[in-house]
Amino acid sequence: MNDRPNRKNNFVASVCPHDCPSVCALKLEITEDGRLGKVRGGEQPYTDGVICAKVARYAERANHPERLLRPLRRIGPKGSGRFEPIAWSDAIDLVAERLLQAIDQSGPETVWPYHYAGTMGLVQRAALRRLGHLAGWSRQHETFCVALADAGWQAGVGIKRGVDAREIVDSDIVVVWGGNPVHTQVNFMHWTQKARKERGAKLVVVDPYRTPTAEKADVHLMLKPGTDGALACAVMHVLLAEGLADRTFLARHTDFSPSVERHLANRTPAWAADITGLPVDEIVAFARLYGATQRSFLRVGYGFTRQRNGAAAMHAVSCLPAMTGAWQAQGGGALYGHSALYGLDRTFLNGLDGPVAPTRQLDMAKLGAVLAGDERALRGGPPVTAMLIQNTNPAVVAPESLAVRHGLLRDDLFVCVHEQFMTDTARLADVVLPATMFHEHDDLYMASGHTFLQAAKAVAVAPGECRSNHDFVSLLAARLGIAHPAFAMDAASLIDRVLRDSGKPGFDDLLRQRWLDCALPFGQAHFLDGFGHPDGRFRFAPDWSAIGPDHEVMPPLPDHLEVLEQSSPEVPFRLVPAPARHFLNSTFTETESSRSAGERPTVLIHPDAARASGVADGDLVRLGNRRGSVRLHARLFDGVQPATLVVESQWPNTSFVDGIGINTLVGAEPGFPNGGAAYHDTAVWMTAGGAN
Numbered sequence: 058m059n060d061r062p063n064r065k066n067n068f069v070a071s072v073c074p075h076d077c078p079s080v081c082a083l084k085l086e087i088t089e090d091g092r093l094g095k096v097r098g099g100e101q102p103y104t105d106g107v108i109c110a111k112v113a114r115y116a117e118r119a120n121h122p123e124r125l126l127r128p129l130r131r132i133g134p135k136g137s138g139r140f141e142p143i144a145w146s147d148a149i150d151l152v153a154e155r156l157l158q159a160i161d162q163s164g165p166e167t168v169w170p171y172h173y174a175g176t177m178g179l180v181q182r183a184a185l186r187r188l189g190h191l192a193g194w195s196r197q198h199e200t201f202c203v204a205l206a207d208a209g210w211q212a213g214v215g216i217k218r219g220v221d222a223r224e225i226v227d228s229d230i231v232v233v234w235g236g237n238p239v240h241t242q243v244n245f246m247h248w249t250q251k252a253r254k255e256r257g258a259k260l261v262v263v264d265p266y267r268t269p270t271a272e273k274a275d276v277h278l279m280l281k282p283g284t285d286g287a288l289a290c291a292v293m294h295v296l297l298a299e300g301l302a303d304r305t306f307l308a309r310h311t312d313f314s315p316s317v318e319r320h321l322a323n324r325t326p327a328w329a330a331d332i333t334g335l336p337v338d339e340i341v342a343f344a345r346l347y348g349a350t351q352r353s354f355l356r357v358g359y360g361f362t363r364q365r366n367g368a369a370a371m372h373a374v375s376c377l378p379a380m381t382g383a384w385q386a387q388g389g390g391a392l393y394g395h396s397a398l399y400g401l402d403r404t405f406l407n408g409l410d411g412p413v414a415p416t417r418q419l420d421m422a423k424l425g426a427v428l429a430g431d432e433r434a435l436r437g438g439p440p441v442t443a444m445l446i447q448n449t450n451p452a453v454v455a456p457e458s459l460a461v462r463h464g465l466l467r468d469d470l471f472v473c474v475h476e477q478f479m480t481d482t483a484r485l486a487d488v489v490l491p492a493t494m495f496h497e498h499d500d501l502y503m504a505s506g507h508t509f510l511q512a513a514k515a516v517a518v519a520p521g522e523c524r525s526n527h528d529f530v531s532l533l534a535a536r537l538g539i540a541h542p543a544f545a546m547d548a549a550s551l552i553d554r555v556l557r558d559s560g561k562p563g564f565d566d567l568l569r570q571r572w573l574d575c576a577l578p579f580g581q582a583h584f585l586d587g588f589g590h591p592d593g594r595f596r597f598a599p600d601w602s603a604i605g606p607d608h609e610v611m612p613p614l615p616d617h618l619e620v621l622e623q624s625s626p627e628v629p630f631r632l633v634p635a636p637a638r639h640f641l642n643s644t645f646t647e648t649e650s651s652r653s654a655g656e657r658p659t660v661l662i663h664p665d666a667a668r669a670s671g672v673a674d675g676d677l678v679r680l681g682n683r684r685g686s687v688r689l690h691a692r693l694f695d696g697v698q699p700a701t702l703v704v705e706s707q708w709p710n711t712s713f714v715d716g717i718g719i720n721t722l723v724g725a726e727p728g729f730p731n732g733g734a735a736y737h738d739t740a741v742w743m744t745a746g747g748a749n
């Protein structure tokens with residue numbers, strides 16, 4: 058165990074590692090025997106002592122009896138769940154041998170190191186990426202989360218940063234567009250509530266269902282999924298028509314032109330009402346509310362971009378503060394994510410400081426198609442016959458679950474999963490290795506939702522034989538004969554190296570000062586000295602060709618792009634499998650308190666739709682489409698349009714009646730123009746009674 062920094066009243070400082078915009082500062086109680094006790098919010102100014110319920114109960118997860126503690130080797134058929142413990146050295150030998158065999162047969166690109174954001178710590182998160190680059194294995198196009206949203210934000214604003222969320226205390230109106238912060242980033246609600254209490258700020262929520270965030274709102278625009286571009290354009294139509302646009306700002310800071318104005322003149326509230334299912338009056342009233350002040354804080358979520366038109370929608374929405382000139386005001390402007398604030402040089406961390414082979418990039422959302430040998434998905438390269446999986450649970454979270462499961466069960470595929478629990482993915486593996494948790498290893502954290510760079514040291518003993526991502530990958534690299542100085546460094550030295558390469562204080566200094574606020578001065582943060590493009594102007598007319606290969610369908614000006622998975626008489630409903638409050642993606646599904654709070658997989662159905670389908674509250678129903686079908690229980694709920702269904706996810710597949718989970722129904726066809734999984738762009742049928 059390392060020394061314990063910042064010890065205060067038996068609490069030590071740490072940082073929440075999970076895939077959440079809030080990246081909270083934490084205070085951890087470490088018990089006499091070196092285990093995790095109570096968890097509280099830290100003093101870092103954005104966290105302000107507030108954390109979510111699931112992390113406040115982290116001891117339950119960290120000290121869980123089902124935590125993986127020893128390396129395991131499969132002894133039964135694939136997927137049987139029969140494993141036996143082995144020594145780490147034998148596990149490393151076995152993994153190395155199987156990788157070398159696969160490479161002998163099909164070349165290095167046959168290996169797919171598959172990883173995502175189970176921990177957001179930069180060093181542990183990048184472990185497999187580092188090894189994969191140096192080994193010349195396949196790379197991945199990271200499409201689970203931000204590919205669509207990033208593309209749309211980049212199109213207009215040109216750089217991934219925005220206004221500091223702490224400015225909300227000076228806002229007159231807060232618009233939460235396509236996100237559900239009560240579930241997904243509780244700290245944002247904490248700041249919003251301050252503004253409401255102190256200034257009477259109004260909260261507007263744009264979401265297809267009445268989320269707990271929408272319940273708290275003054276205005277809820279309950280639109281059809283995938284229609285945000287239409288709503289944003291109609292709002293701009295009203296702003297221009299009613300003299301609420303800031304023409305001086307438009308002229309000075311944007312590429313606004315007569316052709317943009319002509320285009321938006323056709324995007325009337327009546328046109329948008331037809332597409333969104335919202336009444337004209339609501340659209341006009343929202344436009345007037347938004348246009349009445351420049352102190353409008355637009356919090357753009359990820360949720361609304363998980364549509365095949367999500368990048369176009371993001372671009373259209375990001376035009377709003379440019380139209381009103383809200384960027385100029387304290388408490389005005391927009392925030393999508395802050396990653397460009399941090400200026401971290403990760404070349405060395407990613408093993409890219411020397412020459413590396415330019416290997417193919419596989420789309421992580423197309424795991425099923427890749428493993429089925431689909432030639433396009435394989436991008437002309439060899440089949441994938443070996444996978445190392447770390448920090449992600451694709452058997453649950455990836456689209457097309459049935460294809461993923463089928464692929465992972467292939468007899469000629471070797472799979473090693475490094476995990477904290479026996480997840481649905483780990484259960485399908487050949488080798489399962491036990492991983493440390495955040496309080497048992499060192500790491501460095503930036504955030505999308507705030508401006509603080511933070512670091513944390515190991516403060517508890519790793520139980521059993523758990524090893525960190527970096528330690529496992531370094532052992533494997535040594536066994537494979539892959540040399541790089543990073544593999545001889547411990548995590549602390551690696552953190553130090555990244556910080557120094559980036560001109561920041563070193564690891565110890567950062568720990569001592571607890572955080573580094575990377576916020577920019579007002580004028581820069583609000584883009585008054587220029588947006589991210591070379592000419593410094595916000596773009597109503599983006600250059601989509603610079604953003605992704607599938608740019609030809611992209612609208613030249615902000616618009617509703619009709620590339621959604623269409624509902625039809627065969628599949629009349631649109632499904633939104635949104636994030637649940639007590640889970641974080643598929644994490645926390647193992648803890649009793651999260652499960653009992655989350656009950657069971659449930660579909661929210663409008664009473665009219667339920668009546669028409671002969672479904673009563675609590676009934677078992679079956680949802681399906683050409684990809685498969687899923688059984689779960691119904692709850693009647695009037696906070697949704699009749700053709701929309703909502704399932705708060707992501708339950709393990711095994712929690713569903715047939716062991717088949719919700720992402721069975723989600724397609725892996727990418728969004729435009731640069732890919733991205735369109736989780737909430739899913740057309741389904743529904744039958745009562747759970748029959749087929």
Ligand SMILES: Nc1nc2c(c(=O)[nH]1)N[C@H]1C(S)=C(S)[C@@H](COP(=O)(O)OP(=O)(O)OC[C@H]3O[C@@H](n4cnc5c(=O)[nH]c(N)nc54)[C@H](O)[C@@H]3O)O[C@H]1N2
Pocket residue numbers: 076077078202234235236237238240241242263264265266268281282283284285357358359360361362363364633635636637638639640641642643706707737
């Ligand atoms: N408790 C909890 N917290 C989480 C997560 C979790 O699973 N659970 N996941 C974490 C991760 S990985 C991420 S990326 C963030 C995401 O955090 P957010 O930015 O909040 O994004 P989502 O939660 O994906 O957004 C969900 C909302 O988007 C809405 N939505 C879906 N389609 C549309 C649409 O077409 N238009 C509009 N306007 N809204 C739409 C859904 O109804 C849902 O309410 O949260 C993180 N935090």
Ligand SMILES: Nc1nc2c(c(=O)[nH]1)N[C@H]1C(S)=C(S)[C@@H](COP(=O)(O)OP(=O)(O)OC[C@H]3O[C@@H](n4cnc5c(=O)[nH]c(N)nc54)[C@H](O)[C@@H]3O)O[C@H]1N2
Pocket residue numbers: 076173174175176181201202447448449450451454455475476477478480492493494495526634635636641642643644706707719720736
């Ligand atoms: N239906 C539906 N599906 C979705 C979404 C949705 O909204 N709806 N959201 C999508 C989004 S935005 C995302 S980001 C993805 C996220 O999907 P994932 O990245 O798979 O997220 P998690 O389920 O949190 O899985 C992370 C896994 O990493 C493990 N882990 C955590 N820390 C460590 C560590 O230090 N080392 C190792 N080796 N393992 C660790 C955890 O135990 C957990 O099992 O899901 C996507 N899937």
Ligand code: SF4
Pocket residue numbers: 073074075077078079080081108109110112113241242243244641
């Ligand atoms: S709100 Fe997000 S960052 Fe904060 S403790 Fe919860 S999961 Fe972690």
Ligand SMILES: [Mo]
Pocket residue numbers: 076201202203
């Ligand atoms: Mo995500």
